Amino acid sequence: MSVLQQRRIVSPRAPMVDAPRRTPGVVARYATVRRVGGASALILLTILFWMIFYQNTPNNLNGMADTGPVTTSDEGARIAKVLMILVSAGYIAAQFSQARALTKTFNPGFVGLLVLTPLSAMWSIDSNATLLRCVSLDTIVLICIAIASTGWNPRRFQQVALPPLMIILLGSLVVGIIAPDRITEIGGDVSQRNAWHGITHSKNEFGMMSSIATIICVNRALSREGRFYWAIAGAVVGFTCLILSRSNTSQLATMVGVASMVLVMRVPVIRRRFSSHVVYGIAVVVLLYELVIQNVLPGTHTLLAPITALMGKDTTFSSRTIIWDVIKEHIQWAPYLGTGYGAYWTGPFPSSPSYVFVPLMYFYPTEAHNGYLDIVNDMGLLGLAVLLVFLFWFLRQTLQLMRVDRNQAALYAALLFQQMVMNMSESEWLARTSTFSVMILAIFCLSRALVEIRGRA
Helix, strand or coil: CCCHHHHHHHCCCCCCCCCCCCCHHHHHHHHHHHHHHHHHHHHHHHHHHHHHHHHCCCCCCCCCCCCCCCCCCHHHHHHHHHHHHHHHHHHHHHCHHHHHHHHCCCHHHHHHHHHEEEEEEEEHHHHHHHHHHHHHHHHHHHHHHHHHHHCCCCCCCHHHHHHHHHHHHHHHHHHHHHHHHHHHHCCCCCCCCCCCCCCCHHHHHHHHHHHHHHHHHHHHHHHHCCCHHHHHHEEEEHHHHHHHCCCCCHHHHHHHHHHHHHHHHHHHHHHHHHHHHHHHHHHHHHHHHHHHHCCCCHHHHHHHHHHHHHHCCCCCCCHHHHHHHHHHHCCCCCCCCCCCCCCCCCCCCCCHHHHHHHHHHHCCCCCEEEEEEEHHHHHHHHHHHHHHHHHHHCCCCHHHHHHCHHHHHHHHHCCCCCCCHHCCCCCCCCCCCCCHHHHHHHHHHHHHHHHHHHHHC
């Protein structure tokens, strides 16, 4: 007699109970609950991501740059930020296994930048400003990680990023038809005359949003995913707003992004053999032009002739070289580690080191109008080296994804090229803006796509 039979004889009143088995109906209900719960979480996280766009809209449409959020008070902005952090962190903790798998494909360069920004508070000239800006940046990062950790769709990036962009662009067109004076830039400068800023702070921000929306819609049209006519309509809206913004840098960035997608998606020879050559080649050319613009390499006037002719500007890029010269002088105080993330541009106040621009140029530029210079100014040559690692690793990951999903990989590469070109005359790297939030979302969606590919392999 076995031990199990003896136990049943000795304890007849306590029969053995087998573990419950899940019937097909129970399994189906459990799967339905998980799908509904995942969809609900994604909706909430998407709303939080869209709040970033809402917080970065101006309080009025008078054409003046207003860097404050749309909330009625700083207390309201803090409450919204805390809510974003709690919800995102809570969902990441609930999906810890998936988030842990996602960390294996994180871009080490971007992780290095996220680590370096709070560390810079140790030597920052304004530690409070550095820490406050780090919290804002980390809030956006948490939301994007949570979105990438939820139930996956290969086109998650477009699903989340495109709607708020199109709402802003369509809203700008409607307001422009009804009251064009409300969305037109104020100023008699050549770059501002008849330029639209839409329902954003400036024409440059309006141009960047139009550029990103155009690239996404063109990618959908080239890949023939979804309804082709909707993709064409979205591209027309984006291109129209891009022209109305009169942002020459955004137009150039869009041309580079769209051209890269056409090459790797539609040219048969490049598709078969030279995709990696084209991707790395475009990145190298953009970086070389950045070195030429900053007079690091000789031949400025010769190499910049095509760019300045296309953009309709002289080699000063609308007097941006004056700003660059002042920033370069400030960089000499701390060339290797910088003076702290976000600690230089704290406002037009006498206590701020950037106040020097008020008596010099009679206005406050709010940024260096060059993302690479702002990185060096904030985190020194160390920060620039980490940024280059981020750029290289992002391109490397897009080429890995291109072996399985060429259309999506081409979109991510085009967005990176768009950002690289924009940062030649605007400061977008690590900015807490709506446009760079889209880039952060692309970084983590790319990581999640690689997780799925490796899981299937």
